[in-house]
């Protein structure tokens with residue numbers, strides 16, 4: 001049956017796991033910036049994305065995650081690849097001076113630059129997804145919420161009820177595995193009533209999905225109702241200040257990691273802003 | 289259809305930190321047309337075992353054969369090294385017998401013949417009316433709509449829900465009534481093997497008794513009934529054969545009366561109350577034969593016999 005383990009916390013012990021969650025969130029966000037900004041030439045773009053990807057793989061390896069689990073999570077992207085290729089081939093893109101850089105399919109011009117563009121988008125998605133995967137696989141949902149809570153806390157001065165927001169986020173995260181379990185259980189129950197979730201024509205598929213969704217909603221509503229009651233019975237009051245069982249500590253290695261990540265991204269930003277092209281600067285190559 | 293487990297093992301989430309082995313090397317033959325109880329402590333693997341019969345889970349190694357359907361692991365095992373030609377041929381032959389590819393319609397046919405009522409089946413209800421929900425199973429197995437509704441009505445009446453329930457929404461029912469609807473949903477498909485996981489948990493004693501009596505009737509009509517339970521009183525009263533599970537293994541397969549009188553606390557089980565009562569009488573000096581006491585009637589007869597003899 002379907003594998004829902006993607007994006008789930010995997011309890012190993014490694015320095016990536018031990019990193020401060022606030023730092024991890026910070027790192028993810030600024031790395032995203034580095035991934036999505038534009039670099040002067042496509043060679044530079046691919047080089048930098050390559051470096052970031054290698055960096056991600058190092059993280060992945062340090063966190064003792066398997067490369068195959070990454071591949072499995074990325075395997076859903078094939079649809080994106082086809083989609084991107086079709087779009088970029090149909091909507092030609094070329095910059096000045098590159099008008100003749102194409103090949104023909106029949107008598108339809110496919111510009112190499114379009115393919116490079118499509119490749120860029122795809123590469124960015126891959127790096128971004130792998131990074132997020134590292135974050136969710138190495139951080140306990142609760143630690144993640146604590147981190148988010150810390151970032152949200154300045155909003156309190158604007159009257160935003162941040163403790164409630166944090167509670168909502170942590171409950172939502174907390175219930176992801178429970179709901180996935182529910183999905184499995186209902187899938188099995190309906191399968192034993194003869195529902196086939198994998199085969200069959202579109203109408204049968206639709207019926208199959210309905211038979212999954214409705215019980216799922218019902219049990220989720222019942223669950224949240226019961227949870228709310230249980231919380232109230234135990235004296236939960238959203239308006240009072242909550243103390244924390246786990247306190248986040250920023251340690252010296254966190255500082256080191258902070259500096260490394262910031263330096264990498266700062267380097268990327270510098271290249272972006274100055275339009276520095278290493279290939280022409282060092283080797284005098286000028287690629288299209 | 290007999291069910292035969294052969295050296296079956298099952299691991300949840302293999303090759304991950306969540307890996308947990310739930311069934312270990314199970315070999316077991318469940319004869320047809322019997323009332324079979326599966327007992328054992330919480331987490332001993334009962335629910336995992338019965339899901340193998342319905343091909344909802346596939347074994348990690350070994351196989352289970354239900355009639356002519358074999359539920360086998362997804363991957364073929366490697367051939368062990370150092371076999372001579374004859375053994376190689378035998379291995380090949382066995383492999384060809386076990387590892388037949390299943391089409392989706394084969395699996396559907398299996399699930400039509402093997403009905404499984406889950407622990408807490410009330411979570412599977414979803415149609416607007418009780419009647420439609422019960423007819424959902426038969427319709428999936430290709431029964432025409434009118435016939436499906438007819439068998440739904442029959443099944444509902446059998447579990448003790450009368451006409452007034454047919455048009456109600458399943459979500460407005462009480463927990464026990466939902467449970468009955470869910471059981472009816474499987475009965476309506478008239479399976480050859482009926483598997484029920486803790487069907488009486490949460491039912492009132494009268495409803496529990498009715499349900500068990502219904503299962504007995506179904507067995508009498510020629511269906512194999514497999515009951516998963518913690519309640520040894522039920523086992524004593526209804527089962528013809530009992531399988532004791534412990535830690536993912538089958539510890540014992542025997543007739544219920546053979547089981548009673550042993551120390552069952554090692555399996556977190558208790559003797560049926562009536563049997564304990566008989567034992568106590570014996571300890572206090574009444575000379576009665578406690579062998580085979582399964583019901584109040586048996587006990588009464590044993591007491592009368594001992595009075596007549598002594």
Ligand SMILES: Nc1ncnc2c1ncn2[C@@H]1O[C@H](COP(=O)(O)OP(=O)(O)OP(=O)(O)O)[C@@H](O)[C@H]1O
Nearest residue numbers: 300301308309310329330331332333334335336337
């Ligand atoms: N979906 C799952 N993922 C991982 N492990 C599981 C899963 N379901 C069950 N297990 C584990 O497998 C073992 C057997 O579980 P199973 O549900 O078969 O027990 P059971 O005998 O039915 O218990 P109970 O009497 O409480 O219903 C348990 O140790 C359990 O923790």
Ligand SMILES: [Mg+2]
Nearest residue numbers: 334335407485
């Ligand atoms: Mg169970």
